[in-house]
Amino acid sequence: MSDYLIAISAQSQYQPDQSSPEEERYVFTYTITIENRGAKPARLLDRHWVITDANGQVQEVRGQGVVGEQPHLRPGEAFRYTSGAVLNTPLGSMQGHYGMLGDDGTRFEARIPVFSLTSTRLH
Numbered sequence: 001m002s003d004y005l006i007a008i009s010a011q012s013q014y015q016p017d018q019s020s021p022e023e024e025r026y027v028f029t030y031t032i033t034i035e036n037r038g039a040k041p042a043r044l045l046d047r048h049w050v051i052t053d054a055n056g057q058v059q060e061v062r063g064q065g066v067v068g069e070q071p072h073l074r075p076g077e078a079f080r081y082t083s084g085a086v087l088n089t090p091l092g093s094m095q096g097h098y099g100m101l102g103d104d105g106t107r108f109e110a111r112i113p114v115f116s117l118t119s120t121r122l123h
Contacts (some may be wrong), residue, residue: 005038006110027089036073090119
């Protein structure tokens with residue numbers, strides 16, 4: 001087992017009640033699960049998202065923690081949160097990484113695999 005092994009999974013959902021396709025505004029929520037499958041504890045320090053819409057327009061988002069927290073995960077522990085994104089198209093994707101810090105001072109990145117943002121209302 002690796003000292004640091006952070007598994008990340010994502011589920012997204014289109015929010016039609018908050019969206020306005022006529023104004024090219026498509027709102028999505030996504031739920032992320034971050035699980036420490038390694039042998040050592042680590043804290044999530046920051047995030048870097050790359051959000052791409054169907055036109056190839058890219059937004060990059062960087063910031064401290066997630067939803068105002070910097071979760072500390074011991075081996076076997078998981079943290080789940082929900083956040084959102086707004087696109088100009090009914091289709092897009094997100095990916096990125098979390099900046100992590102092991103209790104021993106080791107800094108590393110936990111990759112967030114690409115996941116899609118898809119409206120059920122395609123034009």
